[in-house]
Amino acid sequence: MSPKKPLVFNIISECKTSMARVGIMELPHRAVDTPVFMPVGTQGTLKGLLPEQLENLGLQIMLANTYHLGTKPGAKILKKAGGLHKFMNWKGALLTDSGGFQMVSLLKLAEITEEGVKFQSLNEQKAEVMLTPEHSIEIQNAIGADIIMQLDDVVATTVPDKDRIEESVHRTSRWLDRCLKAHQRPDDQNIFSIVQGTLFNDLRTQSIHDLIKRNVNGYAIGGLSGGESKDDFWKMVILSTSILPKNKPRYLMGVGFAIDLVVCSALGVDMFDCVFPTRTARFGCALTMTGQLQLKKAKYKFDFNPIDKDCTCVICKTYTRAYLHGIAARTPVACSLLSEHNIAFQLRLMKCIRDSIKENKFPQFVAEFMLGVYPDKDYPTWIRDSLAAVNISLL
Amino acid sequence: MKFTVQNVSKLRPRIGTLSNFGERKNGTLETPMLLLHSQGGQIPHITHEVFKLISKDAHILQIPLTSMHNFQETLEQYNGTITDFIGSKESLSCITFHDPSNITRQGHHAKNKVPLWTKNGIVYYDAPMYCKVLESYKPDMYFFISDGDTNKGSQQKRIQKAVDTTIHFYKDCLEGHKKSAILKNSFAMASIAGGYCLKSREKCMDVMLKDSEIGGYVIDGLHNNGPEIEFIPFDEVKSVAEFVMSKIPENKLMCVQGCWNPVNIVKFIQLGVDLFDTSYCRIVTERSSALTFSVDLQGELEEYEINLREHKYADDFQPIHNTCSCFTCKNYSRGYIHHLLTVQELLGPILIMIHNIHHYLNFFDTIRQCIKENTLNELEFILIKQFKNYEDSRKKNTAEISTFSEG
Ligand SMILES: [Zn+2]
Numbered sequence: 001m002s003p004k005k006p007l008v009f010n011i012i013s014e015c016k017t018s019m020a021r022v023g024i025m026e027l028p029h030r031a032v033d034t035p036v037f038m039p040v041g042t043q044g045t046l047k048g049l050l051p052e053q054l055e056n057l058g059l060q061i062m063l064a065n066t067y068h069l070g071t072k073p074g075a076k077i078l079k080k081a082g083g084l085h086k087f088m089n090w091k092g093a094l095l096t097d098s099g100g101f102q103m104v105s106l107l108k109l110a111e112i113t114e115e116g117v118k119f120q121s122l123n124e125q126k127a128e129v130m131l132t133p134e135h136s137i138e139i140q141n142a143i144g145a146d147i148i149m150q151l152d153d154v155v156a157t158t159v160p161d162k163d164r165i166e167e168s169v170h171r172t173s174r175w176l177d178r179c180l181k182a183h184q185r186p187d188d189q190n191i192f193s194i195v196q197g198t199l200f201n202d203l204r205t206q207s208i209h210d211l212i213k214r215n216v217n218g219y220a221i222g223g224l225s226g227g228e229s230k231d232d233f234w235k236m237v238i239l240s241t242s243i244l245p246k247n248k249p250r251y252l253m254g255v256g257f258a259i260d261l262v263v264c265s266a267l268g269v270d271m272f273d274c275v276f277p278t279r280t281a282r283f284g285c286a287l288t289m290t291g292q293l294q295l296k297k298a299k300y301k302f303d304f305n306p307i308d309k310d311c312t313c314v315i316c317k318t319y320t321r322a323y324l325h326g327i328a329a330r331t332p333v334a335c336s337l338l339s340e341h342n343i344a345f346q347l348r349l350m351k352c353i354r355d356s357i358k359e360n361k362f363p364q365f366v367a368e369f370m371l372g373v374y375p376d377k378d379y380p381t382w383i384r385d386s387l388a389a390v391n392i393s394l395l
Numbered sequence: 396m397k398f399t400v401q402n403v404s405k406l407r408p409r410i411g412t413l414s415n416f417g418e419r420k421n422g423t424l425e426t427p428m429l430l431l432h433s434q435g436g437q438i439p440h441i442t443h444e445v446f447k448l449i450s451k452d453a454h455i456l457q458i459p460l461t462s463m464h465n466f467q468e469t470l471e472q473y474n475g476t477i478t479d480f481i482g483s484k485e486s487l488s489c490i491t492f493h494d495p496s497n498i499t500r501q502g503h504h505a506k507n508k509v510p511l512w513t514k515n516g517i518v519y520y521d522a523p524m525y526c527k528v529l530e531s532y533k534p535d536m537y538f539f540i541s542d543g544d545t546n547k548g549s550q551q552k553r554i555q556k557a558v559d560t561t562i563h564f565y566k567d568c569l570e571g572h573k574k575s576a577i578l579k580n581s582f583a584m585a586s587i588a589g590g591y592c593l594k595s596r597e598k599c600m601d602v603m604l605k606d607s608e609i610g611g612y613v614i615d616g617l618h619n620n621g622p623e624i625e626f627i628p629f630d631e632v633k634s635v636a637e638f639v640m641s642k643i644p645e646n647k648l649m650c651v652q653g654c655w656n657p658v659n660i661v662k663f664i665q666l667g668v669d670l671f672d673t674s675y676c677r678i679v680t681e682r683s684s685a686l687t688f689s690v691d692l693q694g695e696l697e698e699y700e701i702n703l704r705e706h707k708y709a710d711d712f713q714p715i716h717n718t719c720s721c722f723t724c725k726n727y728s729r730g731y732i733h734h735l736l737t738v739q740e741l742l743g744p745i746l747i748m749i750h751n752i753h754h755y756l757n758f759f760d761t762i763r764q765c766i767k768e769n770t771l772n773e774l775e776f777i778l779i780k781q782f783k784n785y786e787d788s789r790k791k792n793t794a795e796i797s798t799f800s801e802g
């Protein structure tokens with residue numbers, strides 16, 4: 001059934017200009033084409049869409065959150081159900097996070113010690129609970145995702161304290177060892193390690209060197225998209241992709257805006273995830289190649305065009321902007337409709353990226369895409385700089 | 396659209412057919428049948444795409460004007476039909492004024508106008524305005540507007556006014572229907588008002604029964620819509636329903652709207668009523684329940700419905716119903732749905748609604764089968780038993796809750 005190794009990554013095409021690459025990542029539940037965007041199904045479901053609809057859209061992999069699933073329905077029930085795939089009837093691949101980031105961001109009272117992340121439980125007893133690397137892996141083993149994440153010591157990118165960041169680099173490596181030791185299902189689940197070091201070149205380099213020594217099948221670039229400037233952000237991405245081994249997938253956590261996906265694919269990233277495309281659907285926002293449509297705006301009231309005439313999704317073939325304008329953010333059904341288009345959009349964008357790399361036209365695609373978003377050519381500096389760093393010039 | 400009925404005796408259950416849907420749509424529909432209740436152009440919780448997983452058969456979407464009012468200006472400029480606009484080309488449409496799943500606010504009457512509540516206050520509709528809106532919808536079927544703001548408790552004065560207004564609307568709507576090239580081809584249903592007063596009902600019918608343009612009638616004014624209709628005892632409405640059904644010519648399509656329970660649906664069908672709606676599925680779904688009552692005359696009685704919010708379903712990995720062939724039951728467990736409800740995810744009500752609509756459509760298949768085989772009494776009998784068990788346990792629960800809150 002599952003391949004002998006739970007992850008086989010083959011690079012099938014490389015951009016001759018930039019660092020972009022196309023790969024096939026074979027996972028226990030299915031093969032995934034990279035670069036890939038993974039939508040976030042936090043609670044084991046994706047914004048009112050049936051897994052069958054997601055399959056029809058061509059979705060190959062999605063993300064679920066360990067902290068939420070560990071709380072409800074809990075590891076015991078997931079185990080009894082035979083894992084999350086069976087529980088939610090999803091036949092594609094799954095990735096779970098470690099739960100650590102969610103705790104630090106959701107629970108103000110979380111405190112990190114060498115043992116793990118200590119926090120006050122949200123249940124009635126308000127008991128102090130500890131999420132250790134072992135515990136995170138135990139829950140993730142019960143969920144049974146194809147890719148699971150190590151627990152990492154998350155420090156906000158806005159923290160200036162270099163000693164604290166250095167501590168997080170070392171602790172993250174130590175926690176990786178504990179995660180690998182606790183891992184009960186190495187034959188059908190892959191642990192990815194997470195690069196730390198926030199915005200310090202030397203610490204990030206050290207983090208990568210430490211992690212490379214350990215035996216993992218993929219790497220996440222952590223500690224970014226936490227409020228740092230875009231100029232800092234892209235430099236840390238390219239630093240990481242330049243040092244990370246070429247033959248393993250690289251996953252940039254929490255990134256999903258179209259522009260970021262295009263730039264970071266050029267910088268050599270293979271995997272992305274973000275709640276944005278589905279979360280924004282709830283507020284009536286539809287994504288297109290040239291930007292976002294706020295469908296609640298009055299200008300769409302008499303607009304009988306589809307969201308995007310080039311989109312082949314059911315929504316664009318069925319509904320006008322005028323209709324969506326009238327139901328957007330009013331009914332639960334509207335949320336499902338816009339989520340479906342937005343996921344279709346993300347998948348189409350990634351396919352365009354992959355196809356243009358394969359056809360050796362990636363630099364042109366990037367330049368045309370950016371011109372579409374910035375028709376007046378007022379490109380932000382970070383976009384010019386980051387693309388110049390991989391030899392792509394704008395139109 | 397054309398209605399033909401096979402059994403022409405009065406106050407008897409009957410099988411009929413709706414056919415001749417025009418150039419764009421094929422097929423025939425058999426009555427008694429359900430209109431698929433929608434809001435804002437979609438069946439509550441379910442997109443048209445998902446509905447295709449439940450059924451690919453021909454169907455009529457009931458589109459309440461109240462839920463589409465905000466599209467009025469848009470539709471005036473739109474070229475297609477209402478079903479094109481809402482993204483369901485293959486559906487037939489039936490426009491009603493009110494939404495049977497929501498309580499209609501009482502009062503605020505104005506002479507020969509009917510109030511519609513919107514976010515920005517009341518909009519008053521009269522018949523010419525209503526006809527103008529309908530022309531932009533180009534519906535396959537529609538209800539005449541009426542003053543249906545009566546119920547069991549209504550005073551004679553209110554009933555009289557309702558009848559007068561409704562007759563006035565009738566005349567205007569009929570004129571609008573005849574004059575309009577678009578509406579002329581649409582199946583017109585006139586609404587009979589008059590609350591629980593037989594004389595008033597008669598007054599209404601005296602005006603309405605002779606025009607050949609009218610394809611069918613709605614027994615309106617029995618209630619003010621919303622979830623409470625489920626528990627109206629049939630004895631309350633029986634005499635009005637019988638009275639109206641005995642007067643109406645047999646070749647007319649007869650409709651009763653609202654969230655009636657399955658027992659009362661069958662009782663209406665026993666009197667010859669042909670057309671209902673699925674608003675009941677919405678209210679059951681929104682109390683997190685899945686319908687599980689049996690319609691198998693040979694089989695065991697079942698629990699009427701199960702509430703998937705109950706904790707006992709957390710680790711229950713069976714489908715909602717073991718023998719159900721719906722999309723939800725074939726792929727998802729009670730435990731998963733319980734989880735989705737607990738964490739308030741959109742997919743929870745979606746999965747329940749898929750099952751409930753499937754169950755209800757299947758219930759109507761059985762009804763038609765029973766009429767053909769002359770076994771509708773047996774079906775009524777098992778439904779009464781199952782619904783009574785549910786009502787009793789519901790009363791017990793309410794009693795327990797009130798004792799608890801007093802103590
Ligand atoms: Zn689309």
Ligand SMILES: [Zn+2]
Binds near residue numbers: 716722725
């Ligand atoms: Zn079912």
